[in-house]
Amino acid sequence: xxxxxxxxxxxxxxxxxxxxxxxxxxxxxxxxxxxxxxxxxxxxxxxxxxxxxxxxxxxxxxxxxxxxxxxxxxxxxxxxxxxxxxxxxxxxxxxxxxxxxxxxxxxxxxxxxxxxxxxxxxxxxxxxxxxxxxxxxxxxxxxxxxxxxxxxxxxxxxxxxxxxxxxxxxxxxxxxxxxxxxxxxxxxxxxxxxxxxxxxxxxxxxxxxxxxxxxxxxxxxxxxxxxxxxxxxxxxxxxxxxxxxxxxxxxxxxxxxxxxxxxxxxxxxxxxxxxxxxxx
Amino acid sequence: xxxxxxxxxxxxxxxxxxxxxxxxxxxxxxxxxxxxxxxxxxxxxxxxxxxxxxxxxxxxxxxxxxxxxxxxxxxxxxxxxxxxxxxxxxxxxxxxxxxxxxxxxxxxxxxxxxxxxxxxxxxxxxxxxxxxxxxxxxxxxxxxxxxxxxxxxxxxxxxxxxxxxxxxxxxxxxxxxxxxxxxxxxxxxxxxxxxxxxxxxxxxxxxxxxxxxxxxxxxxxxxxxxxxxxxxxxxxxxxxxxxxxxxxxxxxxxxxxxxxxxxxxxxxxxxxxxxxxxxxxxxxxxxxxxxxxxxxxxxxxxxxxxxxxxxxxxxxx
Numbered sequence: 008x009x010x011x012x013x014x015x016x017x018x019x020x021x022x023x024x025x026x027x028x029x030x031x032x033x034x035x036x037x038x039x040x041x042x043x044x045x046x047x048x049x050x051x052x053x054x055x056x057x058x059x060x061x062x063x064x065x066x067x068x069x070x071x072x073x074x075x076x077x078x079x080x081x082x083x084x085x086x087x088x089x090x091x092x093x094x095x096x097x098x099x100x101x102x103x104x105x106x107x108x109x110x111x112x113x114x115x116x117x118x119x120x121x122x123x124x125x126x127x128x129x130x131x132x133x134x135x136x137x138x139x140x141x142x143x144x145x146x147x148x149x150x151x152x153x154x155x156x157x158x159x160x161x162x163x164x165x166x167x168x169x170x171x172x173x174x175x176x177x178x179x180x181x182x183x184x185x186x187x188x189x190x191x192x193x194x195x196x197x198x199x200x201x202x203x204x205x206x207x208x209x210x211x212x213x214x215x216x217x218x219x220x221x222x223x224x225x226x227x228x229x230x231x232x233x234x235x236x237x238x239x240x241x242x243x244x245x246x247x248x249x250x251x252x253x254x255x256x257x258x259x260x261x262x263x264x265x266x267x268x269x270x271x272x273x274x275x276x277x278x279x280x281x282x283x284x285x286x287x
Numbered sequence: 288x289x290x291x292x293x294x295x296x297x298x299x300x301x302x303x304x305x306x307x308x309x310x311x312x313x314x315x316x317x318x319x320x321x322x323x324x325x326x327x328x329x330x331x332x333x334x335x336x337x338x339x340x341x342x343x344x345x346x347x348x349x350x351x352x353x354x355x356x357x358x359x360x361x362x363x364x365x366x367x368x369x370x371x372x373x374x375x376x377x378x379x380x381x382x383x384x385x386x387x388x389x390x391x392x393x394x395x396x397x398x399x400x401x402x403x404x405x406x407x408x409x410x411x412x413x414x415x416x417x418x419x420x421x422x423x424x425x426x427x428x429x430x431x432x433x434x435x436x437x438x439x440x441x442x443x444x445x446x447x448x449x450x451x452x453x454x455x456x457x458x459x460x461x462x463x464x465x466x467x468x469x470x471x472x473x474x475x476x477x478x479x480x481x482x483x484x485x486x487x488x489x490x491x492x493x494x495x496x497x498x499x500x501x502x503x504x505x506x507x508x509x510x511x512x513x514x515x516x517x518x519x520x521x522x523x524x525x526x527x528x529x530x531x532x533x534x535x536x537x538x539x540x541x542x543x544x545x546x547x548x549x550x551x552x553x554x555x556x557x558x559x560x561x562x563x564x565x566x567x568x569x570x571x572x573x574x575x576x577x578x579x580x581x582x583x584x585x586x587x588x589x590x591x592x593x594x595x596x597x598x599x600x601x602x603x604x
Contacts, residue, residue: 030415037430102326109317129575133338265421281487
């Protein structure tokens with residue numbers, strides 16, 4: 008590589024700044040909107056004239072509280088449970104794929120691939136119908152099950168890629184050194200596998216947290232409606248008041264966990280996404 | 288195939304009966320471990336799509352369940368004869384082609400920045416790029432909508448020097464304005480995914496090759512075109528295919544921004560509104576099946592045209 012000159016360095020700094028602005032601008036924009044007072048919303052500026060926390064008060068302790076906090080609880084509960092189930096099932100499957108010889112490995116991976124390109128909207132109509140007749144419509148379980156179609160395939164791919172890189176001979180080495188098979192597995196393999204499982208869980212959680220189609224199609228009340236769906240149906244305090252501020256504030260609150268996870272686990276997320284996707 | 292030959296040769300070396308018993312036990316354990324995930328995947332997708340196929344053959348409205356009657360292909364004839372379906376298909380394809388083309392260029396540029404940018408800020412760039420990936424699509428849709436919205440947006444006042452944009456420009460009052468914002472938000476939200484795939488592709492290009500080309504006097508663009516791009520062909524194809532399939536299923540942005548008004552209805556929205564909005568289960572199921580077939584067709588064409596071995600490039604043994 009060429010020696011980096013001062014001019015080259017300056018160019019890279021400008022590019023970096025441009026990329027960061029590009030990536031963060033819409034978030035900054037909705038953050039700015041969330042701090043606008045109602046009177047300030049329509050003045051066509053980016054920043055609020057006066058810093059106001061009214062919107063946050065409205066959704067956290069005000070009249071929109073019931074709506075928003077219930078939806079937030081549903082979102083967290085449903086996404087976490089769907090993530091846990093997917094990661095447990097995917098860990099078992101990926102272990103088998105990476106470690107054992109058996110017919111049908113390729114079938115399982117191909118099925119996972121097929122499921123991940125499956126159009127969600129194609130499953131929603133029949134599910135809507137089936138769920139209504141067996142009583143799963145508008146329940147947590149009624150969302151957790153279809154969420155598995157989103158979280159399971161990517162978990163299997165990502166974990167299978169992670170597990171293939173684990174030097175499994177370590178286990179035998181530990182057994183030779185006198186460990187029981189279980190000790191060998193838990194002391195030698197589990198610590199190596201844990202980061203991959205954790206990364207997969209974060210990625211699966213992002214995907215479940217992001218869902219919108221299932222959320223609006225398979226719920227009708229507050230009993231299971233998730234935040235993305237609730238935002239779409241959110242109406243203002245009165246018919247004539249557009250809920251721009253409240254939606255912006257709610258949007259910022261649901262974005263926070265994502266930002267925290269990204270900041271904390273940036274490196275792992277990148278490696279997880281790319282390993283599951285392209286590496287052989 | 289390769290599994291079988293390997294198994295046979297190793298079985299030949301060891302004592303036959305013991306070995307084959309172990310092989311069978313291993314296969315059984317494999318299916319015990321992988322089976323639940325496999326069954327769940329089939330249950331949450333295969334069963335509903337078969338149900339949709341079945342339902343699509345009936346006149347079936349949830350508002351009048353007693354009137355359910357066999358329709359044969361009537362629902363399909365109905366839909367395929369409806370200009371709205373073809374218009375939705377057209378809009379969906381337009382969005383798919385434009386977003387994938389722009390994202391490929393932008394994503395490649397971002398991947399280069401991530402790979403070759405200053406070491407000291409690489410972490411910062413990666414983190415920034417991951418933010419749009421993690422943001423909920425609905426939040427991104429609202430944020431873009433509010434930016435351009437005639438009452439709460441600032442775009443009109445920032446860009447009033449551009450001919451055609453003024454304080455009264457209503458982006459969401461027509462097809463092209465709405466589509467522009469929908470496409471822009473889709474690009475912003477999903478480019479990170481494509482650039483991460485391309486970054487992984489870049490990492491697989493042997494550096495020696497590029498250095499050799501540089502020594503031989505190849506310019507930057509020659510090195511890109513002759514060395515880097517050909518060596519990451521697989522990654523590019525996977526990225527294009529996955530993004531194309533994803534863009535073809537676009538729903539959230541359009542639902543939030545226009546809800547299908549002004550000719551921005553996409554296929555997913557049409558299916559949603561027919562079945563869940565108007566409770567026309569028969570018709571809606573038929574659209575669902577058609578959408579599914581479109582996705583299959585895209586997969587089939589790309590696999591044939593690009594000769595992608597998906598299972599191979601995506602990490603299969």
